[in-house]
Amino acid sequence: xxxxxxxxxxxxxxxxxxxxxxxxxxxxxxxxxxxxxxxxxxxxxxxxxxxxxxxxxxxxxxxxxxxxxxxxxxxxxxxxxxxxxxxxxxxxxxxxxxxxxxxxxxxxxxxxxxxxxxxxxxxxxxxxxxxxxxxxxxxx
Amino acid sequence: xxxxxxxxxxxxxxxxxxxxxxxxxxxxxxxxxxxxxxxxxxxxxxxxxxxxxxxxxxxxxxxxxxxxxxxxxxxxxxxxxxxxxxxxxxxxxxxxxxxxxxxxxxxxxxxxxxxxxxxxxxxxxxxxxxxxxxxxxxxxxxxxxxxxxxxxxxxxxxxxxxxxxxxxxxxxxxxxxxxxxxxxxxxx
Numbered sequence: 001x002x003x004x005x006x007x008x009x010x011x012x013x014x015x016x017x018x019x020x021x022x023x024x025x026x027x028x029x030x031x032x033x034x035x036x037x038x039x040x041x042x043x044x045x046x047x048x049x050x051x052x053x054x055x056x057x058x059x060x061x062x063x064x065x066x067x068x069x070x071x072x073x074x075x076x077x078x079x080x081x082x083x084x085x086x087x088x089x090x091x092x093x094x095x096x097x098x099x100x101x102x103x104x105x106x107x108x109x110x111x112x113x114x115x116x117x118x119x120x121x122x123x124x125x126x127x128x129x130x131x132x133x134x135x136x137x138x139x140x
Numbered sequence: 141x142x143x144x145x146x147x148x149x150x151x152x153x154x155x156x157x158x159x160x161x162x163x164x165x166x167x168x169x170x171x172x173x174x175x176x177x178x179x180x181x182x183x184x185x186x187x188x189x190x191x192x193x194x195x196x197x198x199x200x201x202x203x204x205x206x207x208x209x210x211x212x213x214x215x216x217x218x219x220x221x222x223x224x225x226x227x228x229x230x231x232x233x234x235x236x237x238x239x240x241x242x243x244x245x246x247x248x249x250x251x252x253x254x255x256x257x258x259x260x261x262x263x264x265x266x267x268x269x270x271x272x273x274x275x276x277x278x279x280x281x282x283x284x285x286x287x288x289x290x291x292x293x294x295x296x297x298x299x300x301x302x303x304x305x306x307x308x309x310x311x312x313x314x315x316x317x318x319x320x321x322x323x324x325x326x327x328x
Contacts, residue, residue, distance in 0.1 A: 079320045103324035110283040118278045118301040125310040
């Protein structure tokens with residue numbers, strides 16, 4: 001019985017110590033591609049519902065660890081950079097300060113509370129007939 | 141008026157008579173010392189009742205009348221049911237003291253658990269979870285852009301786990317190279 005409780009405590013501690021991270025994906029939405037990238041299969045239905053495009057191409061992907069309260073810099077490719085600053089963690093959501101830059105231009109600055117397994121999608125600039133989209137998903 | 145009928149004297153004292161009936165009763169009282177004495181006695185009782193303070197009732201008015209109603213109904217059916225205590229808050233609380241105390245304790249514990257969970261800031265690297273509570277949706281607390289003529293708007297979607305920040309008014313470019321050049325020289 002004592003071993004069982006020890007294992008239980010260890011498991012609980014291990015579960016509570018899981019590090020959360022933010023997955024940032026830079027996406028190009030288009031109707032001229034032939035298919036959606038396999039890496040975006042999980043997000044494709046939601047992207048289609050929100051933005052209407054048929055196909056989505058992954059331009060870049062980075063993971064920001066949220067175990068420290070320092071600012072992380074994520075280079076997403078094509079000159080896009082995301083700065084992530086974790087602020088607080090309350091109940092099931094994490095509050096994040098996000099800055100999305102393109103080159104030397106700050107496109108958008110936001111503070112958002114993102115619960116686990118939830119996503120924030122940012123519709124960015126238009127390129128030709130396509131759109132640039134930033135998808136942020138919490139991984140725990 | 142029938143001679144010495146106290147029913148009419150009661151009605152007169154209660155102000156229920158009018159017209160000819162009242163006239164006949166009053167005329168009888170003028171000629172009948174017995175009925176006049178009865179009338180004076182009834183008026184005196186009425187005055188005493190009017191000046192005497194209302195008695196304090198243990199039950200509320202609603203409970204009292206519910207008891208009366210039930211007793212009448214029981215009298216009609218031959219059975220007597222206990223009056224429902226639910227009509228007065230205090231009486232009901234008194235009867236269910238233990239249940240109320242337990243419910244209050246449970247409510248307090250639940251409130252404290254939620255409050256602690258919401259205000260607690262987890263240490264870095266820890267995860268706060270509550271499996272039985274449905275996941276809330278992402279909330280955009282602040283959003284802004286410094287690009288001229290551009291607007292960033294948070295939009296709640298039909299997908300419970302998705303929030304969209306819609307940026308409109310951003311400069312359009314024909315291709316990625318032009319976009320990089322454009323934003324490199326936008327100077328915000």
